[in-house]
Amino acid sequence: MKQxxxxxxxxxxxxxxxxxxxxxxxxxxxxxxxxxxxxxxESLANNExxxxxxxxxxxxxxSLLPNYTLIRExxxxxxxxxxxxxxxxxxxxxxVKLEEAKFVTSHPIAIRQCIxxxxxxxxxxxxxxxxxxxxxxxxRDEKLTDTLAVANSLAAELYGLNIIEKxxxxxxxxxxxxxxxxxxxADDVVPINKASICFQLGxxxxxxxxxxxxxAEQEVNLSKIQSMPVLGKRNEYYFYVDMEWKDxxxxxxxxxKALKYTVNFNIMGExxxxxxx
Numbered sequence: 001m002k003q004x005x006x007x008x009x010x011x012x013x014x015x016x017x018x019x020x021x022x023x024x025x026x027x028x029x030x031x032x033x034x035x036x037x038x039x040x041x042e043s044l045a046n047n048e049x050x051x052x053x054x055x056x057x058x059x060x061x062x063s064l065l066p067n068y069t070l071i072r073e074x075x076x077x078x079x080x081x082x083x084x085x086x087x088x089x090x091x092x093x094x095x096v097k098l099e100e101a102k103f104v105t106s107h108p109i110a111i112r113q114c115i116x117x118x119x120x121x122x123x124x125x126x127x128x129x130x131x132x133x134x135x136x137x138x139x140r141d142e143k144l145t146d147t148l149a150v151a152n153s154l155a156a157e158l159y160g161l162n163i164i165e166k167x168x169x170x171x172x173x174x175x176x177x178x179x180x181x182x183x184x185x186a187d188d189v190v191p192i193n194k195a196s197i198c199f200q201l202g203x204x205x206x207x208x209x210x211x212x213x214x215x216a217e218q219e220v221n222l223s224k225i226q227s228m229p230v231l232g233k234r235n236e237y238y239f240y241v242d243m244e245w246k247d248x249x250x251x252x253x254x255x256x257k258a259l260k261y262t263v264n265f266n267i268m269g270e271x272x273x274x275x276x277x
Contacts, residue, residue, distance in 0.1 A: 008032040008040040008049035014155040015133040016084055020178040021053045024082040024274075035130075037067055041074045044183060052076070052181040058086070059175050061109055063226055068198075068240050071181065071268060078196045078269025080180035083277045088114055088132075090165035091156045092148045093139060098164055103127050105135040106150035114150055117168040124148070136161055175277050179269075194223075194244045194273040195251070199262035203235050207261070214257045215243060218250040238264075244273055 005025055009017035012033045021029060032049045034040045043049040054071070057063045071078070088110055092101065104111075104118065105127040111118070118124060127147075129135045136155040139147055149161065156163050179196075201207040215222055221244045230236040245251040259265055 008043040091161040218254040
């Protein structure tokens with residue numbers, strides 16, 4: 001009998017995290033709902049989940065820096081990635097009209113991404129919440145006829161709400177990248193052509209340039225570089241780097257060379273590039 005994958009997400013069913021999980025794993029999964037990103041990590045660490053789907057960056061809001069720290073501290077392996085277009089809809093109970101509503105509720109980032117739309121409706125009072133899908137669920141559960149929610153179409157379908165305005169986000173090319181996390185690097189037999197690594201450097205002239213040039217010389221493309229201060233230490237940083245390659249041998253060679261010039265070097269995960277939105 002095939003074992004159903006348990007996937008921990010931040011938020012509840014029909015959230016963007018569950019949408020990302022469905023896109024990566026398919027619909028045949030067991031969603032483990034969590035109140036925070038740290039709780040998703042605890043679920044994986046305690047064997048209450050097999051994977052975590054974790055947002056890591058948004059094309060408008062930028063990187064979710066605390067999540068880099070969580071991945072490093074829990075020492076999870078990055079097993080894959082998935083991109084979700086952020087399409088936000090205005091929804092309410094059947095029969096509720098936009099001009100009659102008094103409140104609109106959603107995650108604060110979702111609200112900010114729809115600010116141009118709400119500028120046209122100053123009568124609506126904005127109420128921030130921790131999760132887009134949870135707002136839709138609350139409207140259904142409490143039968144709120146004076147409140148609108150901003151969420152995805154999955155939430156409208158699951159919680160029985162009508163979409164009264166589609167695609168109200170200001171930027172129609174907004175997307176979020178999610179990482180797929182698991183407990184260890186082994187098992188998956190898939191072609192790999194992308195990696196996420198983390199390292200520190202000595203604080204001297206040219207240290208970072210020397211490491212980056214090593215990868216450039218081997219035709220390894222650095223698709224993202226993110227720095228974060230080391231807690232409690234001045235002028236010391238973690239560098240998180242995503243890289244892609246066509247020749248595995250050149251990637252391996254570049255990694256071996258980079259080890260000589262870095263400290264606390266960690267390959268967080270090697271996986272298959274999956275950047276289709």
